[in-house]
Amino acid sequence: MDATKKEHSFIVTSSPHVRSGETTSRIMWTVSLSLLPALLMGFYFFGPKAILVTALSIISAVASEYIFEKISGKKAAISDGSSFLTGLLLGMNLPPSVPFYIPVIGSIVAVVITKQLFGGLGFNIFNPALIGRAFVLISWPRAMTTWMAPTAAFVALDAKTTATPLGILKEEGMGHLMEVFGSKINLYTELLLGHSAGSLGEVSAIALIAGGVFLLVRGYITWHIPFSFLGTVALLAWVFGGKAGLFTGDPIIHLLSGGLMLGAFFMATDYVTSPSVRKGQIIFGIGCGAITMLIRLKGGFPEGVMFAILLMNCFSPLIDRSVTRKPFGAIKVNKEQKK
Amino acid sequence: MTAKDMISIMFNLTVLYLIGGLILAGVYAKTSPIMYQNELKEKQEALKEVMPRADEMIKLGEWAPHHKHAEYFEGVKGAEKLGYVVQGFGKGYSSYINLFVAVDKDFVVRNVKILHHAETPGLGDEIMNESFTDQFKGKTLDHLVVVKRETDKDIQAITGATISSRAVTEGVREGVRMIMEKMSGEVKE
Amino acid sequence: MGLATFKGGIHPPDKKILAANCAIAEAKPPKTVVIPLSQHIGAPCKPLVTIGQEVKKGELIGEPGGFVSSPIHSSVSGKVVALGDFPSATGKMVSSIVIENNFRDEWTTLKDSPDYMGLSADELRGKIKDAGIVGMGGAAFPTNVKLSPPKEKTIDVVLINGAECEPYLTADYRLMLEKPAEIVEGLKILMKVLGVQKGYIGIESNKPDAVARMQEAVKGETGIEVYALEVKYPQGAEKMLIKALLDREVPARGLPMDVGVVVQNVGTSLAVYEAARYGKPLIERVVTVTGEGISTPGNLMVRIGVQISSLIEECGGFKNGVGKVISGGPMMGFAVYSLDVPVTKGTSGILVIPEKDIVHTGDFGPCIRCGRCIDVCPMNLIPSMLSIFSEKGFFEDAREYNLFDCFECGTCAYVCPSKRPIVQLVRLAKSMVKP
Amino acid sequence: MDFGKLFELVIAASVINNFVFTRFLGLCIFFGVTKKMDTAVGMSITFTAVMMISAALSWVVFKYIMIPLDITFLKIIIFIGVVAAFVQSADTIMRKVSPGMYFKLGVYLALITTNCIIIAVPLINAGEGYNFIESLAFGLGSGLGFALALIIMASIREKLELADVPRPFRGLPISFITAALIALAFTGFSGLITL
Amino acid sequence: MIKQRSNWELIKNGIFGENTIFRMAISLCPSIAVTTGIRNAFYMGIAVIFVQVMVNVSVSAIRKIIHPRIRIPIFMLIIAGWVSVIDMTMAAFARPAYKEIGLYIQLIVAFASIFARAEVFASKNKMTSSAMDGLGMGIGFLVALVLIGFFRELLGKGALWGMPIIHSKPMLIMIMPTGGFFAVGFLMAFFNWIDIRFFGGKGASGV
């Protein structure tokens, strides 16, 4: 058999022999890119502090991933961009005024405890960035619930603190919110632009929507989670949101404020920690929406998106397990068996 | 099983119950009065704290804020009526906050003491701090409201713990209102 | 009303243009041919010749080794020079007969029958069997077996599969352009054999001229129709084809005949005609030799048993650095490790991919659960879980996830951003557990 | 005792003050039976049932025997006795009545008496001075909450089977960390209902 | 347990070999519930030592006369009895701590570990060694709790036994449920690592 001794030696791998151009790292970097508008808005409104916080969390996220993989002898895969994205999202989820150790510890918790200890990319149960945020929120609630007021452009560095729109809504009610923002229209525009207190990447609804739509169009995420999430929130806000009784709530405020847009488009959609069968994703989205509104309206926190997503993360293995698909031709088989 | 087993089981049980019973009864006899004393002592001390000048506390009655069992007292020094101490409850962040509020005869708050709470350590539990409770001193009913900015007329919320702050204030306010309604009936001169 | 199709599927760039416009050319006669004794699903053949024996072109040299099996004929006239194991496209060694061509092209006497339509179903089936015809669309399943369904199954449609959904390949396309009438005749024969009134021909709409040709050819025929299909891989998979054209779902693990259908590739249909009309055995087929790695792509009429090496020579040899040589299409074909591999009845194409275009899947990433594979799987499976279970050795669980409904079309692996070798893992799992 | 309050009690007991994630009870079982989904489910069913019934029983005993006799200081002995006796009889009855079910769930009965929730529920009921209905509601809530915890945990651990967790963390440690993260998620419910 | 071991071995076994929490992974609840500070952890440990020792002693004392048929119930009775004793005693004399960990003291009655030792060891051995075994087990438990408590209080309150140590902002999370699970998880992992690294064990503690 001189076949093997031929002048050519060919690559012999199993079919298929052609692959699509899509790669994991390309996905991660594209998602990061689509977050850029919102990030820039954050920088614009909150100035250098915001930049520092974001940079810190990205750097420490990537670094801790690299170090962990070195120590545990895995082949370092920071180039896949997932830890970068985690760091970025964590940064965007923090108040701009937090002390430096918060983004650092948050990132370490996110990447090392939440992701690597569970087996690394693809195996983590919980959304790393959000666990990172929850961890620091519970550890230093004070620092994490003092919000600096948006100071357009890089001027005033001695930023003064205020409450977030949702905070006001919860603690002092609609009336006071109107006092602060003047008219409803004014409020909406401010929320859309992001000229309000909040986490540095969550404030500008319009920029986030732009990014989300971009991802949808390019097929990096599907409509199932974001739409079922947003839809549920809007519905519940309208039905139960109003002080004047049922069906008097204002869905728009709830849609535009807080981390909802960021959560619905970029965090609930995390492939790894959400169900992968589309039917399951709708359940997931509805669950997120319901819990978000439960916490916002009745809970101890003004904002509920983070906890809602984390709670649904707990359930996604269960959902994935119970929502299965019937293979092509399956029903027929059963019929046959009945016969 | 045989009669013999029966007997031995019987024997076992009786002996054990005897010994066990004796020990437990003994311990109970020893400890229960102490427990009782402890509880009494704590209450008395708390009362004394909120109204130091009083040398006697007369229990006037009971009421049920938030369906909880609460009492209220009158503090007297000799013949002089100093004022009242009311036990109140406020619905906090993760627990009901149980407190004493002392008011003088014209229902101005003199003192507030948190008896028990299970708020978040390092956050909600700062309601225990003097800096917070002292705000109540000298306040009258209409100023027992929480605001979230600098104030001297009203009660300023602890940042990051508005809910707990509110709970305490509400507990105090309800107590004061209750005692006013109760007393303004009789204690009118 | 859009084109007929199925749920799932993908649109890989169809590189058909490379060879689409090359008319089918007769490949130059080979010096020797290596004819494997098992080119079909089912039992291998028993050799009927001995070393040194002279054989004529078309002479029977291997007889069926069982019911699901198919005879084998010499594709040249000449002398048997060797009997033994030779490499095959799948990488296995199979016992084959090597015949040295004497270039005289003497045919054995073929029993042709001008009024073949007059023959009875059984006679026709006999001719098809003796001609050693097997499915030329992929799995090379003995056609006569397909044509003898068990009593309880009533067949009412014959489908001719002209989808040719695999990128690059144009063999079926050229046949439809150049031999439409014969293909239709073949279809009519198949219908007669099965006693069926309806015959459909399904062609992907990226071959409009082929559609037109076939439509012409079926003018006046009763019960035969031509349909254009949406361009989507794996439109040609028979289950998908049947779903698309008849909206019938072949039961999981079932066969087309369970829904009253028999699917045959256009090439098969042609072979059936030639067998019925001229009694010509299946000794040659159209092979598309193509790919960016080959100098002058083309469609060749090739004798069964010709070694790939000579085809590649004939097409001007390799260019810009060979990476892979594939027998079949890029989605389902087999990468060969040696050019000695012979063309068989099931070989629809030889594809040469240059080094630079190879996607190296050696160090594939973890599954990021993006769900792309789930969306495209034509069989509605959850490939991600199949691959993970198989990778971690939980084969039983893989079976719970309908492992055995997977027909290894490779659609999932094509889209996977982590470049996971899903099909390979599926095959591994299939080999580790019973269905 | 209006209905809303009962509902709140059940929700609070099951989700907000979830026994496992906020009161740290029943951990042995929690980590013990959540390796496989079916065991978790079996345990959940058995557990919720036992929980409610023993809550009811011990309430009756407490109200009509211990308080009148003023032997509340024996509550530990008596409650454990009640629970143990009930579980024992349940065991025997099940074995007689439906051996099939016993085969499925019997094993868990054995485990239950060495689980602190089962004794915690009567103690808490007694401490909080709940009335009969409330005690039932509390038992039910606790049971459901525990079932929820078990099932979530089982589904997660089955998924973790496939992950390559660093060696020292395999088994219990990673399970504890998982529990930690679930507990973290559950703090989202804190402040929702205050009892 | 059958082969006789010296008292010292028995105690060592309780602390390391069969450490209730880190090795056997039973009686886990208190390891999280009462470890927000070493003070509570310590009191809990003491209570458990007391109960374990007394139970072992009494069981071994009556092991000869006890009738097999009622062994289990009797054991439970004994455990419950001793638990009540320590419960009332602490309620009376250690009120501040008791207010916080009272429920868990009472729950000792359900600890698998106590019953297991009585059943597996005390009912087969003579009083002294039973006492030692109980002591070992108890101490092992106490050590584990205090260790966990140490980290949680230090990180979570920046204090030890209520005394402030660190004056920067503490990590509240450590004294919350989450922190408890974290602490135990990481300590277990740490001991597994030691086991793997230095004793060539296979780690994977308990379950």
Ligand SMILES: Cc1cc2nc3c(=O)[nH]c(=O)nc-3n(C[C@H](O)[C@H](O)[C@H](O)COP(=O)(O)O)c2cc1C
């Ligand atoms: C872990 C955690 C615990 C909290 N505990 C309390 C608490 O005990 N009392 C309280 O009033 N707020 C508590 N909060 C804050 C509330 O969620 C809410 O944000 C705050 O009361 C709003 O007050 P602010 O407007 O002054 O920030 C806690 C927050 C977190 C994250």
Ligand SMILES: Cc1cc2nc3c(=O)[nH]c(=O)nc-3n(C[C@H](O)[C@H](O)[C@H](O)COP(=O)(O)O)c2cc1C
């Ligand atoms: C094991 C096996 C048995 C088959 N039996 C029959 C049959 O009895 N009747 C039939 O019409 N087709 C039968 N087929 C042919 C299939 O329907 C199908 O046409 C053949 O596998 C080629 O399909 P492919 O080219 O899509 O792989 C069989 C196929 C296989 C693999």
Ligand SMILES: Cc1cc2nc3c(=O)[nH]c(=O)nc-3n(C[C@H](O)[C@H](O)[C@H](O)COP(=O)(O)O)c2cc1C
């Ligand atoms: C993924 C997949 C794609 C296929 N595509 C085609 C195709 O495009 N054309 C074709 O003739 N057969 C195709 N086949 C084979 C058909 O399923 C079917 O077996 C064949 O057409 C039956 O006819 P035959 O027995 O004459 O080969 C494909 C099979 C699979 C599994």
Ligand SMILES: Cc1cc2nc3c(=O)[nH]c(=O)nc-3n(C[C@H](O)[C@H](O)[C@H](O)CO)c2cc1C
């Ligand atoms: C659409 C999308 C959303 C993502 N969202 C998150 C996220 O919210 N938090 C995060 O840590 N990583 C996110 N990632 C990155 C990555 O999936 C995540 O780190 C994995 O959970 C790591 O295993 C996202 C990735 C994609 C493609």
Ligand code: SF4
């Ligand atoms: S693999 Fe080849 S035979 Fe099968 S469908 Fe594709 S092109 Fe046709």
Ligand code: SF4
């Ligand atoms: S791989 Fe599966 S589908 Fe393809 S031929 Fe083999 S058994 Fe049939």
Ligand code: SF4
């Ligand atoms: S190879 Fe199997 S799993 Fe993948 S898409 Fe095709 S049928 Fe589905």
Ligand code: SF4
């Ligand atoms: S496409 Fe690849 S990465 Fe995406 S889910 Fe499927 S297997 Fe996983």
Ligand code: FES
């Ligand atoms: S101590 Fe084991 S279950 Fe609570």
